[in-house]
Amino acid sequence: MAEPITAVLLRAAELTAAGKPKKAVDLLRPALVANPEHAEAWCRLAAAHLDAGEPDPALTAAKRALVLGGDPAWAQRLAALALSELGRQQEAVVAARESVRRKPSDWRCQVVLAEVLDADPANRREAIEAAEQAVRLAPHESRAYQVLGDAAARAQDWDTAERAYRAALRLDPGDDEVRANLANLRQQHRPRGVRAGRDGGGLQRRTPETRAAATAIAGAESALWPVLGRVAVMLVGGGLLLLLAGMPTPTPLIGWFSALLVLCCVVVLARFLYNVPRQWRRLLFRLPKLRRLVGVALGVLCLASVFLLLWTVLLALGAHTLQPLVLGVLCAAVGGVLCLVGGALSSGRN
Structure with missing residues (x-):
């Protein structure tokens, strides 16, 4: 039984990577009917729903993974992202803090905590601290620097934001989202209003496509x-x-x-x-x-x-x-x- 579900998980990851998360969902659903206790498969399903822009079923799948005793940090991260997209920011912060508590040395937990904290202007200094911790834990991960740059830019810490974006581009020169944010930061230095496809800080929103x-x-x-x-x-x-x-x-x-x-x-x-x-x-x-x-x-x-x-x-x-x-x-x-x-x-x- 382990080999078929493992093959399904790999295929689902391929579909999600190819920008077809709904097909990944369609593949995982019957596999979970046959393997309802497979916690990793529920996490994969939650991730696919998130990439498809479906936070409600993503949250349900993440909760199911938690009940089954899967990787608690991963499931809490997924739940935090789903709650954030549903606008339930306080609950998202609680879930993200729990993921950090479960795995304090996992940089991905710190990244998610920084993202959900950054949604509330009152928490943006703490968001920067979480992102800085992610950078310390994973100095070779461009995503950690990107989140630090986003948090610093929204807190109007322009120097930190520019340094973080530059570091992210050194690690991943092909990241167009970071390049756009850095160019916008240099051009405006201080955001003015909301633009299409951007948030109030003049930054590119992290869409399902960029998460994919x-x-x-x-x-x-x-x-x-x-x-x-x-x-x-x-x-x-x-x-x-x-x-x-x-x-x-x-x-x-x-x-x-x-x-x-x-x-x-x-x-x-x-x-x-x-x-x-x-x-x-x-x-x-x-x-x-x-x-x-x-x-x-x-x-x-x-x-x-x-x-x-x-x-x-x-x-x-x-x-x-x-x-x-x-x-x-x-x-x-x-x-x-x-x-x-x-x-x-x-x-x-x-």
């Missing part, structure tokens, strides 16, 4: 980590077999198997890129910049492949060393550990 973009990045990352982990396992396992086969003196024939191993890893990555939704492909190429841990893990695995190919070349030239192979296996092992850590950190990123 953030969900797409998280979905692409969560799909990539298992594939990188598979590549790491292939490199470590294959490298150890080659090490055993090549002792005490490796031959050029064994070296060609090393090259074949690298080729198999390339095929695994190519098949993954071919099968993912087209909307994710550009995101996947940007992920090493958006998620530094992805870049580090990918770099270490590439270095392992380079060592294996170097070993192939050296054996073909008549050398009889095992050192490049050993270094390749060690790099692949480090990459595997990074994949485990990255996969754990990316879970629930929606």
Whole structure:
């Protein structure tokens, strides 16, 4: 039963990332009829409803996840966002504070708290403090800086807002929403009135479309980590077999198997890129910049492949060393550990 629901959750994440949250809802509904006690599926459903602009059913789904004992911080975050969109700001703040209490080290909880606090002018200083805490917890997350910039701009703290927006753009140069807010901040420096598509602070509102973009990045990352982990396992396992086969003196024939191993890893990555939704492909190429841990893990695995190919070349030239192979296996092992850590950190990123 676990495999089908897991496949449904992955497909739902793909649909939401592709800007089709209502199709994700349609996919999750029957799955939840068959698996009514699956708390993560209720959270996914709540997130899809939010991206579809449906806060009422999103709140219902988030409450159901809480009753089932799922990830309380995630469910409370979703409930806070739904309550905020329903205009129930006091309840939204309570839910957001509870998510922070549950996971004080989770930057996403601080971000949601900052967002719901920012809706009330009396709470905007506290909203800045929550956003600053999110930045301290996740200095490599552009979203944390974006929320800090939004909160600071609405509090008319222009210097903090500009610094935050600049930091967000350094981490994610393709974020048009942040770029627009920074340009508006520079042009007006002090907002005058409400414009279409903007709030009273002259900032772009975070619509379901922009939330879907953030969900797409998280979905692409969560799909990539298992594939990188598979590549790491292939490199470590294959490298150890080659090490055993090549002792005490490796031959050029064994070296060609090393090259074949690298080729198999390339095929695994190519098949993954071919099968993912087209909307994710550009995101996947940007992920090493958006998620530094992805870049580090990918770099270490590439270095392992380079060592294996170097070993192939050296054996073909008549050398009889095992050192490049050993270094390749060690790099692949480090990459595997990074994949485990990255996969754990990316879970629930929606």
